[in-house]
Amino acid sequence: MTDRLPPPVAAEPGGKARLSPRKKQRISRAIQYVVLVAIAVGIVLYADWGSLAENFAKPDVAGKALPELFTVALRNTIIYSVGGFIFSFVLGLVLALMRLSTVRPYRWISTLYIEIFRGLPALLIFLLITFLPLALPGFAVPGGTYGQGILGLGLVGAAYQAEVFRAGLQAVPKGQVEAARSLGMSAARAQITVIIPQAIRIVIPPTTNQFVALLKDSSLVLFLGVSGEYVELAKFGNDLASQYANATPIMVSGLTYLLVTIPLGHLSTRLEKREVRAR
């Protein structure tokens, strides 16, 4: 298809013109529908629905997941995610302020941190955390398994959240600091009273996305070797799946994730639209 418009064809009276662009489009659309329906029919006819249902959607296996699916697994997923999120929010803000600081070593430290923790797979961080007690004898992450999970998620999340905050802080117009300073506020006071509150409002939508990403990453807690009361959704689904040699529990876990992530995604979109309107 060329991106140049075809030369206007003089309408031939008498209706003997070849297909008009609009007619062509209608035919092309019809062909696409036919292909789609054909694919759908093919799937319906050739898939082995009985076997699929047996392996991925077996009601009695799904029933075994309850009530622990919610009382233990979802609850733990939320503990790890919210804990990790708070950790990453605070550390991320500190890193962002350091990154924008006039003190050069602060900038170096922050940049180094962000580069390293954004550049490494989150899984690697979790694996390293399990070795912490070996590296630092006598050291234990406070909060036990929860603490370890939150630490891992927080360390990684902070690097991303720092960049989100940096963008937010930079989006606050320079005149705001000037107005605050000209009223006699110190540099620190101006940040706390004027700049940071505005930056936080600006970053609410991307931060919601960060939270969703973190919630999904909480599945990596699996690699801390958690068990029993500490399992979160992914591990919970996986364990049950092994136990019954059936994938249904994993599907159930997946649905439970979606139950949380889809509404959050929509919330983020709504907040973004509101942000645009408020400008």
Added chain:
Amino acid sequence: MTHAIEIRDLHKHFGKNEVLRGIDCTVETGQVVCVIGPSGSGKSTLLRCVNLLEEPTRGKVLVEGVEVTDPDVDIDAVRRRIGMVFQQFNLFPHMTALQNVMIAQQRVLKRGKKEAEKVARTNLERVGIGDKAGSYPAQLSGGQQQRVAIARALAMGPHLMLFDEPTSALDPELVGDVLAVMRKLAEEGMTMLVVTHEMGFAREVADRVLFMDGGVIVEDGSADQVIGDPQQERTRTFLKRVLHPEG
């Protein structure tokens, strides 16, 4: 007698760009001084050097005898005595008009909430928008926002006020309200240094007018002298352009 503002041999470079090239001038207490001149002449930079929003490259600035360019001086303390009004208002968008006027009183002057609110309401009345105390900046017109900004500066009890093109970002029909507030302030004896393009205002209110061009003060005198009977060719050319834009 100490001058309200004293500027000695002030230079300001932005990289290779010399914006101020040796400014000497004084403003006496109670005077209203308007600074006029073409854009890029260094007017705003001069104003911003007075409260050190720009750090001068060379030279001295004294405010009520305190050398603000001295590295040992507590600049926050000096700024408390200097109110500043910006072209873009720079109200805090996450606070209501009332909170905008209260916040620095509370955080900087450590006034209690009640007292700060009382002072804030008095000053909002003073600029004629007492009824807009609960509105957020986005809900106000440009003229109303600028008057909140003036009230915010006045609430700190400044000894002098700097105005950086306070009406340049306003729709023409809103300029009058802001100028009226400034005129009233001038009548009350406030020391004011005003960068402006409002020749009518300068002529009527200013005790003195400075014409700047190319980073220097070209002419300095009473409004009638500088605007009514300019001595320098550069001043004449500028005024002709401003007063008769159609040529």
